[in-house]
Amino acid sequence: MELFSEENSAQVVAASFINTRNVRLRSLLTGLTQHLHAFIKETQLTEQEWAAAIDFLTRTGQRCDSVRQEFVLLSDVLGLSMLVETINHRTQGDSTESTVLGPFHMVESPPKALGDNIALDGKGEPCLVTGQVTGPDGEPLAGARIDVWQANAEGFYDVQQPDLQPERNLRGLFTADECGRFWFCTIVPRHYPIPVDGPVGQLLAATGRHPNRPAHVHFIVTAVGYRPVTTHLFVEDSPYLDSDAVFGVKSSLVRQFPVVDDTDRAAEVGLDNPFRTVDFTISLLREVDPAPSGTECSS
Template identity: 70%
Template sequence: MGTGLLFTEDGSAEVVAASFAGTPDARLKRVMTALVEHLHAFVKEVELTEAEWAVAIDFLTRTGQKCDAARQEFILLSDVLGVSMLVETINHRSGGTATESTVLGPFHVVESPPRALGDDVALDGKGTPCLVEGRVTGPGGEPIAGATVDIWQANEDGFYDVQQPGVQPPLNLRGLFTTDAGGRYWFRSVVPRYYPIPDDGPVGELLAATARHPYRPAHLHFIVSAPGYRPVTTHVFVAGSPYLESDAVFGVKESLIREVPEVDDPARAASVGLPNPFRVLTFDVVLRT
């Protein structure tokens, strides 16, 4: 259907936006109109050349071709441009009363296996033993029994299990836990360490071309949910880790940084099934209603 307008450089966005006038979904119409307006403004501002646009098309094509069941290059691109973090922040404003969210990341690509409280998720035997524990509560401090705590992290070498099939045990450093009557969860793992995001694809080329490093600070991923509450997708970051102030995906928030102290207590170590001494990472989660 024609718009009644002819394409010109000055009026390009207006012409294309008018083509969406009959869109029955009001939200889709708004999103597409704004997208066209900003995209055309960008092209005009930088006076994009045909050669540059061809490079961009090739980059996006190769980004899609790099995606498979174990790798999501488009999420990685969204992450390094800060879009993932911005969408998360807009959609999960906590108002300072609940645990802050951060990016999902590209490696939540398999379902975490249900595990019992206290289980060891570190199946490859690498890393510094660590007890991870905390409570899940509501905004009034009420403990939430039966909350699900989905966790995943990279191993001591800086890789997730899906990046190393045949090297790491399947579902290494993943687990789905259920809080007890007091809203508590705990499990055995290893101290997270910093690592580079995958940089052997188009996103890595972009980072190299812009003189950016690919590293993320040490962290552990969480998705915490419970009936009647809003779920939160977040991380807990290790205090003192390199790259806290230059995370390649902009995911660090001050409220999510925790110390991981060493505990020298043979009796406690024996009770939790860890060698002595060991580290403890405590991360309490507050959900919103």
């Protein structure tokens, strides 16, 4: 085995992985080593800069707990989360586009019945969300699971305000009906800043970037035999759509939330009148050929 030198540093370290049994792990470690060594050589990184980087990563890890994931936040603001999502969920226009999970999916969403209101504190502008889960050919996916969560009218998630918001506020796990349809009541979410009281916030400040995300509702949608999707539903008139701090906006996920002034409809769904509404069709890519369905459903 060659001795370590500046010229062959990456090759020497990569050779140390030769006994790694997992072929994919060996490939990843080798590629990571090559790129890191090339970066250090290209930038002529100083010892002080490397020490500062280690300190930054250490402090990032120290800010992670059961309700705060600073490393996810760091991945998000560097665009890495979106890149991994995009590479692993290429749709070719045949399904709903994915976007970042975000750092606040930290607790399980409570099971809810279709039509339930997930806004437990009653604060905010009422909104009815409707939609349908389908396969790539438009086939309805009965029993699909729709996990939703969002920030409140002030731009905070329940885990950020445990003493101010009810537990599991603005979270719900729904099961689509026999035609793949789902509907629930909530509020119109607000745009908000990601947490800036940690190392990631310091990074944004140092680079002159704002920390804001446009208003959105999170979705994770799953169905047997189909690829799950993690996505957002963005509010069309929200600020920061063109400068999302975590690069999560895709034009196909932006929707209007029009106002409905209909007393009878409001009473039917259990909302104050007037209210906002949005419809979101979510299409999943097929993993395996589905069994023929005997159910016919109109859109």
